Amino acid sequence: xxxxxxxxxxxxxxxxxxxxxxxxxxxxxxxxxxxxxxxxxxxxxxxxxxxxxxxxxxxxxxxxxxxxxxxxxxxxxxxxxxxxxxxxxxxxxxxxxxxxxxxxxxxxxxxxxxxxxxxxxxxxxxxxxxxxxxxxxxxxxxxxxxxxxxxxxxxxxxxxxxxxxxxx
Amino acid sequence: xxxxxxxxxxxxxxxxxxxxxxxxxxxxxxxxxxxxxxxxxxxxxxxxxxxxxxxxxxxxxxxxxxxxxxxxxxxxxxxxxxxxxxxxxxxxxxxxxxxxxxxxxxxxxxxxxxxxxxxxxxxxxxxxxxxxxxxxxxxxxxxxxxxxxxxxxxxxxxxxxxxxxxxxxxxxxxxxxxxxxxxxxxxxxxxxxxxxxxxxxxxxxxxxxxxxxxxxxxxxxxxxxxxxxxxxxxxxxxxxxxxxxxxxxxxxxxxxxxxxxxxxxxxxxxxxxxxxxxxxxxxxxxxxxxxxxxxxxxxxxxxxxxxxxxxxxxxxxxxxxxxxxxxxxxxxxxxxxxxxxxxxxxxxxxxxxxxxxxxxxxxxxxxxxxxxxxxxxxxxxxxxxxxxxxxxxxxxxxxxxxxxxxxxxxxxxxxxxxxxxxxxxxxxxxxxxxxxxxxxxxxxxxxxxxxxxxxxxxxxxxxxxxxxxxxxxxxxxxxxxxxxxxxxxxxxxxxxxxxxxxxxxxxxxxxxxxxxxxxxxxxxxxxxxxxxxxxxxxxxxxxxxxxxxxxxxxxxxxxxxxxxxxxxxxxxxxxxxxxxxxxxxxxxxxxxxxxxxxxxxx
Numbered sequence: 001x002x003x004x005x006x007x008x009x010x011x012x013x014x015x016x017x018x019x020x021x022x023x024x025x026x027x028x029x030x031x032x033x034x035x036x037x038x039x040x041x042x043x044x045x046x047x048x049x050x051x052x053x054x055x056x057x058x059x060x061x062x063x064x065x066x067x068x069x070x071x072x073x074x075x076x077x078x079x080x081x082x083x084x085x086x087x088x089x090x091x092x093x094x095x096x097x098x099x100x101x102x103x104x105x106x107x108x109x110x111x112x113x114x115x116x117x118x119x120x121x122x123x124x125x126x127x128x129x130x131x132x133x134x135x136x137x138x139x140x141x142x143x144x145x146x147x148x149x150x151x152x153x154x155x156x157x158x159x160x161x162x163x164x165x166x167x168x
Numbered sequence: 169x170x171x172x173x174x175x176x177x178x179x180x181x182x183x184x185x186x187x188x189x190x191x192x193x194x195x196x197x198x199x200x201x202x203x204x205x206x207x208x209x210x211x212x213x214x215x216x217x218x219x220x221x222x223x224x225x226x227x228x229x230x231x232x233x234x235x236x237x238x239x240x241x242x243x244x245x246x247x248x249x250x251x252x253x254x255x256x257x258x259x260x261x262x263x264x265x266x267x268x269x270x271x272x273x274x275x276x277x278x279x280x281x282x283x284x285x286x287x288x289x290x291x292x293x294x295x296x297x298x299x300x301x302x303x304x305x306x307x308x309x310x311x312x313x314x315x316x317x318x319x320x321x322x323x324x325x326x327x328x329x330x331x332x333x334x335x336x337x338x339x340x341x342x343x344x345x346x347x348x349x350x351x352x353x354x355x356x357x358x359x360x361x362x363x364x365x366x367x368x369x370x371x372x373x374x375x376x377x378x379x380x381x382x383x384x385x386x387x388x389x390x391x392x393x394x395x396x397x398x399x400x401x402x403x404x405x406x407x408x409x410x411x412x413x414x415x416x417x418x419x420x421x422x423x424x425x426x427x428x429x430x431x432x433x434x435x436x437x438x439x440x441x442x443x444x445x446x447x448x449x450x451x452x453x454x455x456x457x458x459x460x461x462x463x464x465x466x467x468x469x470x471x472x473x474x475x476x477x478x479x480x481x482x483x484x485x486x487x488x489x490x491x492x493x494x495x496x497x498x499x500x501x502x503x504x505x506x507x508x509x510x511x512x513x514x515x516x517x518x519x520x521x522x523x524x525x526x527x528x529x530x531x532x533x534x535x536x537x538x539x540x541x542x543x544x545x546x547x548x549x550x551x552x553x554x555x556x557x558x559x560x561x562x563x564x565x566x567x568x569x570x571x572x573x574x575x576x577x578x579x580x581x582x583x584x585x586x587x588x589x590x591x592x593x594x595x596x597x598x599x600x601x602x603x604x605x606x607x608x609x610x611x612x613x614x615x616x617x618x619x620x621x622x623x624x625x626x627x628x629x630x631x632x633x634x635x636x637x638x639x640x641x642x643x644x645x646x647x648x649x650x651x652x653x654x655x656x657x658x659x660x661x662x663x664x665x666x667x668x669x670x671x672x673x674x675x676x677x678x679x680x681x682x683x684x685x686x687x688x689x690x691x692x693x694x695x696x697x698x699x700x701x702x703x704x705x706x707x708x709x710x711x712x713x714x715x716x717x718x719x720x721x722x723x724x725x726x727x728x729x730x731x732x733x734x735x736x737x738x739x740x741x742x743x744x745x746x747x748x749x750x751x752x753x754x755x756x757x758x759x760x761x762x763x764x765x766x767x768x769x770x
Contacts, residue, residue: 033471033488036451040451070471075452076472086284095734099734136757139733158526
C-alpha cells in the first residue's frame with residue numbers, strides 16, 4: 001500500500017529517546033497484539049520509524065525484523081522518513097507544471113542536496129511533490145508548512161531557502 | 169464500587185440538578201463544531217457566565233446540523249424545549265446573553281427553528297448526541313444510562329438477550345446488515361472459555377461520520393452495549409478499534425472508560441454481580457481495509473491488516489483464534505435502548521426486514537448537510553427534499569450515492585423507494601455505513617466511478633489477485649474512458665471484469681469495489697456512451713473532453729487573458745478574445761473570473 005522509501009538521513013536518536021521507548025515498550029509488550037501500539041509509541045517519540053527504531057521494537061518485543069518492517073510499511077500513518085522542521089511542498093498540478101514547477105523542484109533538489117520525498121541530514125528541510133492545491137491563479141505554487149508562496153521562479157529558490165534559514 | 173442504588177441516587181440527583189438549573193447553555197463541541205469555531209464561542213459563554221449560579225455552560229456532542237455550526241441550545245427550567253442559536257461567534261455570545269438571559273427575549277438574529285430538520289427524524293442511536301455532556305457520566309446516567317446493563321445482569325439470561333435481539337430485528341449498521349442477534353447467538357454457542365467482544369470504529373468511507381459523532385457525543389452507550397455483549401456471549405475482554413484520525417473520539421472514549429471503571433460499571437465484579445468485563449482501545453493506523461471484520465481482528469493482533477478466509481467465521485475463530493463478535497458503533501448504540509424498551513418497541517419501526525432507524529451523514533450538493541437519523545422505510549425524497557431541503561442553486565438532482573466505495577448511485581426514478589437494506593441492494597446500491605452523498609447535474613457519473621476506484625485501488629491490501637490487479641485494471645479502463653480513448657468494446661470488457669472481481673475477491677472490500685462502476689453503468693450508460701462514442705463529457709467535468717470557448721458576450725476587458733496561467737488567451741482591448749485550445753490546460757480560471765459570463769465549457 002504505502003510506498004517504501006528508505007531514508008538517507010543519518011539516525012540521530014538520543015539516549016534519552018531510546019530510554020523512553022524501552023520503558024514504554026516494557027509495559028506495551030505485555031499486551032496481546034503489542035506490535036501496532038509499540039510502533040505508534042515509537043513514532044510519537046521519534047517522529048518516524050527508521051530501521052534503528054524498528055530494531056529496538058523487534059528486540060524488545062522479541063519479534064523478527066521482517067514482521068516489524070511488514071507492519072510499519074502496511075499502514076499509511078507510519079512513515080520511514082523523517083519529516084523536516086520545514087516541509088516544502090511544490091505543486092505539480094497541471095497549471096503549476098506548465099508554468100515550470102518541475103524546474104523549481106529540481107532547483108530545490110540541487111540547493112538542498114536531497115531528492116523529492118527526502119529530508120536534509122540536519123532534519124531541517126523535507127521536500128515533497130504535491131498534487132494541485134487549488135491555487136492555479138498563483139501558479140507555480142509551493143507551500144512551506146502552512147505558508148503559501150505564489151508565482152515562484154527558479155531564481156526565487158535561493159531566497160526562499162535563505163528566508164527559512166534566517167528564521168532559526 | 170457503586171451498586172445500583174448508588175447509580176439510581178446519582179440519576180435522581182443529576183436529573184434534579186439539570187431540571188432546576190435556570191439556564192443551561194450547551195455548546196456543540198464535536199470535531200465539526202470545533203472546526204467551525206465553536207471553541208471561542210464556548211470560552212466566551214464560560215467567561216460571561218462565570219460566577220453565576222443561575223447559568224451553566226457545558227459541552228455536548230454533535231447536534232446534527234453541520235451547516236449551522238457553531239451552535240448552542242439553551243435549556244430553561246420549566247420549559248420543555250430548548251432554544252437553538254446558530255452560526256455563532258464569540259461576539260454573538262454576549263448579544264445572546266444580554267437578550268435571552270438578561271432580557272428574557274429570543275435573540276432573533278441567531279435564532280433557528282430546527283423543527284423542519286428534526287421532525288421527520290427519530291433518534292435512538294443519536295438520542296444523547298447534542299444533549300448530554302459526553303465527558304460526564306452522570307448526565308448519561310440521568311438519561312437512563314446503565315439501566316439496561318443492570319437489567320441484563322440481574323433479570324435476563326444470556327438466551328433472553330439473544331432472543332430479544334433476534335425479535336427486535338436489529339441488523340448490523342456497519343454495512344452488510346447481518347442480524348445482530350444471530351451473530352451473538354453463534355458466538356454464545358461457540359465452545360471455549362476465552363472470547364472477545366470487538367467494536368468497529370474504523371469508519372473509513374469518505375463522507376461518513378456517524379460513528380465519530382456517536383463516540384464523540386455518547387461514548388457510554390457503546391461501552392454499556394459492549395458489556396451487555398460480553399455477558400451474553402461469555403467474554404470478559406473487549407476492544408474498540410478506532411481510527412487514529414479521530415482524536416476527540418478517542419479522548420472522550422478514554423474518559424468514559426475511566427469513569428465507568430470508577431463507578432464499577434466496567435472491570436471486575438460489575439454492579440456487584442460477579443460479572444467481569446474489561447475494555448481496551450486500539451488505534452488504527454490508516455488502512456481502509458481494516459474496516460473489514462477479519463482484517464480488523466488481524467490488525468488488533470498487531471499484524472498487517474489483511475483479511476482472512478471465511479469460514480471459519482469470527483464467531484467460531486476470531487480475534488487471537490478465539491470466538492469473537494464484532495459490531496459497529498451505531499449497532500451498539502441501539503442495544504441499551506432495545507434491552508430497556510423491548511424488542512417490540514424496536515421492531516415496530518421500519519420495514520418488513522429492516523427494523524428501527526438508520527443514521528445517515530447527508531452531504532454533497534444539498535442545502536442542509538448534516539447528520540440525520542430516520543426510521544427505516546423513509547424515502548430518499550423525504551430525506552433529500554424534506555430534511556435536506558433539496559439541491560442548492562436551482563440545480564437538477566442527478567443521483568444519490570450510498571454505501572461509500574462499496575455502494576452505488578441511485579438515480580431520480582428510484583427517489584420514492586423506501587430506504588432499507590434489501591431495497592437498496594435491489595437497485596444496485598447498499599446501505600453501507602450511512603454516507604449519503606447527493607449529486608447534481610454538474611457531476612459526471614463516470615468521473616465519480618473513477619474517484620471511488622482510485623480510492624479502492626489505493627486501499628486494496630494486495631493479498632488477493634482479483635482485487636489487487638482487478639481494481640488497477642478497472643481504473644485504467646475508467647481513465648481511458650474519461651480521456652476519450654475508449655471504445656465500446658472496452659465498456660463490455662470493463663463490465664465483465666467487474667463481475668469477475670465481485671465473484672472472486674477474498675473480502676468485502678474487493679467484492680464490492682466494482683459497485684460504483686456497475687451502478688453507474690446500469691443507470692447512466694448514456695453518459696458512458698457520450699464519453700466513448702461522442703467523446704464528450706455531458707457534465708463538463710472530464711478535462712480531456714471539454715473545451716473552453718469565449719462567446720459574443722465578451723466585451724474585451726482583457727481580465728481573462730491576464731488571469732490565464734498559461735497565456736492561452738489572446739485579444740486586444742474592447743475586442744472579443746479567443747482561447748488557444750492547444751495551450752489551454754482547462755483550469756477554468758478564465759471562466760471563474762469573467763464578469764460577463766462570456767466563457768463557456770463545451
